[in-house]
């Protein structure tokens with residue numbers, strides 16, 4: 045031992061001072077540094093991730109790795125080749141770990157679109173590789189990009205390339221891909237104004253945004269393709285049909301509800317994307333302001349009396365109904381619904397679907413029979429006629445809470461409409477406890493919104509008396525600077541808005557208010573509501589604009605009904 049030690053030490057010294065060991069370490073470090081600077085940093089810059097923090101993190105890990113490579117082997121008492129091996133291995137593991145940390149963290153970040161999530165260790169993917177699709181073109185050879193599965197979970201096999209069926213398949217895909225790329229939620233294909241022409245359009249954050257003309261022949265083939273995929277009767281172009289398909293693109297998976305119905309001039313098809321996700325929001329994600337959330341909790345804390353839920357068609361009413369029902373405990377209470385088209389199945393809730401095609405089917409009769417079973421909570425998704433309104437007004441509310449959905453823009457409008465529908469004001473007022481109105485507002489994309497100082501005139505117009513002059517507001521952007529060059533915002537795809545949020549009005553109907561409704565004294569009711577201090581839909585919307593969540597333009601759009609910017613003339617197909 046004693047004799048051999050000097051030799052070993054000499055060998056170690058030789059190994060340590062040998063010039064290629066630091067070179068091996070540095071080469072490894074350089075390779076890792078190249079990945080970090082060319083892939084990860086660019087990726088972070090593109091999607092507005094905390095780039096500086098990530099660079100500090102990577103730099104720290106790099107230094108720690110180098111230090112560990114030199115310090116760890118002597119501490120562990122390893123020398124010679126073993127020490128070198130352990131040092132190199134530790135360094136390698138630490139460096140790989142930093143890449144892995146970045147990949148894991150960013151793959152969970154909503155700012156990074158699905159197609160731009162990094163592959164394993166950041167070495168694959170990540171580039172803006174998505175091909176730009178031709179805009180108006182529906183015909184032409186493309187390629188199969190989607191995996192489409194029918195309701196039976198069987199994959200719809202792509203036809204032989206270059207066949208006529210193949211063209212229909214790729215055209216059908218192209219249309220959906222365009223909607224997916226635009227973050228659309230619903231695609232509609234229906235006859236246009238001219239004969240032999242169809243229009244395809246889609247909704248982005250609740251607004252009809254795209255518009256594309258298609259020759260009728262092409263449109264019918266595309267509609268038939270989707271109907272066949274959903275296992276619907278392709279020959280039936282009149283009755284209302286609906287079925288689901290699943291569409292996969294890379295790691296994205298979408299449930300698409302295909303429905304078709306005969307309309308004047310032909311057939312209409314709607315592809316609804318991920319219908320469950322759209323209406324499934326927890327109550328605290330609806331966009332309620334803090335004081336409104338408390339009112340909502342108080343409201344759902346009781347299970348008696350009638351509550352009117354008011355909104356516009358497709359304006360968040362369904363989401364509101366489901367959220368409110370979900371706030372009741374479906375395990376200790378019987379919670380049921382009557383619906384024409386349930387959008388999702390709530391756990392523990394019995395959804396009763398009204399089928400108008402059944403001989404002698406009557407909606408109000410169904411509602412009455414449901415009420416007779418004394419459910420604890422009943423959600424009535426539609427009040428289509430006076431008879432249904434009367435059944436609801438007449439119900440026994442000693443043990444039952446009913447939520448009835450109406451089409452109305454405000455609580456006041458809802459109450460007046462309700463009283464008209466029931467016909468007898470006293471009956472209409474009797475069991476009414478709460479009224480909730482909702483309108484959906486688009487949220488500004490936080491990635492590209494543009495700040496500006498509000499003028500005193502604007503603040504006055506918004507009714508903000510305590511607004512300091514020069515208060516910061518935001519307007520829609522759509523572009524961001526990447527390397528000092530304006531580029532389309534990758535998050536909202538240039539739209540300027542991202543997602544929607546509800547603006548609410550929640551009004552409690554007390555003894556005093558009930559008397560006013562019974563007397564048909566609606567001006568007095570309006571004054572009483574104001575006295576209550578409940579925020580109106582507009583006031584809620586303004587609060588959101590002041591908080592930077594949305595724009596003044598959007599407040600105006602949803603409260604004055606000013607029509608949004610319409611898309612330009614249909615693109616030529």
Ligand SMILES: [Zn+2]
Pocket residue numbers: 489490491492493522523533534535536537538539540541
């Ligand atoms: Zn944006």
